[in-house]
Amino acid sequence: MKVTITRLGHLGDGIAETPEGPVFAPRTLPGEVIEGEVLAGRIDAPAIVTPSPDRVRPPCPHYRTCGGCALQHASDGFVARWKAEVVRTALAAQGLQAPIGAEHLSPPASRRRAVLAGRRTKAGAMVGFHARASETLVDAPDCRVLRPELLAVLPALRAATVLGASRKGEISFALSATDGGVDVAVSGGREPDAPLRQSLAALAETHGFARLVWNGEPLALRRPPSQHFGLARVEPPPGAFLQATREGEAALLAAVKATVGGASRLADLFAGCGTFALPLASQAEVHAVEGDPAMVAALLAGARGVSGLKNVSAEARDLFRRPLLPEELGRFDAVVLDPPRAGAEAQVVEIGRAAVPLLAYVSCNPVSFARDARALVAVGYQLDWIELVDQFRWSTHIELAARFSLRPRGAASGR
């Protein structure tokens, strides 16, 4: 069947409308005429009859099989326009619109945090990403996304898989590039006995890991696995959240500062290990709130280790169940909000009730962001602007930073 792709779905597949309903085709682009056999609404191996002017040669040799990237066949300009359109559509579904400004695209080879899977094979082991929509693993030694430090430990991760994965099961490696080397947190490994502990610790030594944690048990700590957040040095707990690239983190921080830079008392909600709270504490008193107590402890230790910061306080708290209330929010000039994919539904209600003047909202999910934006606009906020920060290059993930300000009473709504 020959069809014309009209749009991309949220997973990056091209979609053609046909009289029989939509047909999905991976790695195709709008405007392309493609041909292939349709099975269950999909053309899995499309021949490109008429390519889009936005089609480019994928830079990675693993792209054909690896599921880690979805949009390497599209130009950077196309991906930027598509991501902006996804955000616009999510806003429109809530009756909103906003200027979408600068797009910050992280360069190739800049991902500093990744989760890879490992599996034993007859010949040894494979470590990499899963193939598209599949349990199959793809070895990706020439991956164009990961930082070179992370690629350099792949042989060590294969060795660790041979040593410590069960015969059939998969093992998972959460990797972070840190100031002290690569931080490796393994889950799903065999329960270690003394010889396995020794072999793994020796592996960490030989390959220069900063830290190796195996099924939650620290097996090696060679150098502090620290990150710099502003003036502070923080040692995140194993596998902790970090912004995906240093460049993305810098762009998000700049956007947050553009919103809350003038504030003298700030709350940073869903604060992680202090990515925003600690740099902002050079200019303002900051109260950081985060659900994970180990991350809160890391943030506070980081704040204690540096002089020249304004007062930093922090608490571990579930902000879905126990959002900060108006009587707690009333003392802040501005709030930074960076929730997980689910968004911050309960918290934005309280921010609205407290009438906090300024809000910097960082989001990795345009749909929950748009829902929360609607709730804020409904109680008198204006969505001033959005910036896209593409730290998930070649993937369909979208990250954005936005500024909300409280409209003066009686002013017209921005909807």
Ligand SMILES: C[S@@+](CC[C@H](N)C(=O)[O-])C[C@H]1O[C@@H](n2cnc3c(N)ncnc32)[C@H](O)[C@@H]1O
């Ligand atoms: C997108 S991350 C942002 C972290 C931090 N702002 C940063 O840039 O590194 C979201 C954070 O929210 C935390 N979190 C998830 N659910 C939470 C909840 N219900 N209450 C409080 N924090 C939560 C996670 O542990 C994570 O650190």
